[in-house]
Amino acid sequence: MDTARLIYMANQIARNLAAQGEEVAIAATAQHLRDFWDPRMKAAILMADLGALHPIARSAVVQLATDTG
Numbered sequence: 001m002d003t004a005r006l007i008y009m010a011n012q013i014a015r016n017l018a019a020q021g022e023e024v025a026i027a028a029t030a031q032h033l034r035d036f037w038d039p040r041m042k043a044a045i046l047m048a049d050l051g052a053l054h055p056i057a058r059s060a061v062v063q064l065a066t067d068t069g
Contacts, residue, residue: 001044007052010045014057022056029060034067 013032017025033042046065050058 001040003044003048006041006045007048007057010057010061011054014054014060018056025056026059026063029056030063030067033060033064 010029010033014025014029017028017032019025020028033045037045042064045061048061050061053061
């Protein structure tokens with residue numbers, strides 16, 4: 001998986017949902033990752049540099065990490 005592309009995609013999802021408010025956008029971004037990203041994509045984003053993520057995307061990925069243990 002191309003990590004830069006995954007970061008771009010996660011940031012794009014987060015930006016599109018940001019208008020809903022931070023808390024809702026984080027939950028919706030995390031849910032999108034759960035529902036539509038395959039396991040390889042999720043594993044790769046969990047290993048990525050979280051500093052490159054939009055704050056909403058970063059929080060969503062952290063939430064995703066807690067889901068997977």
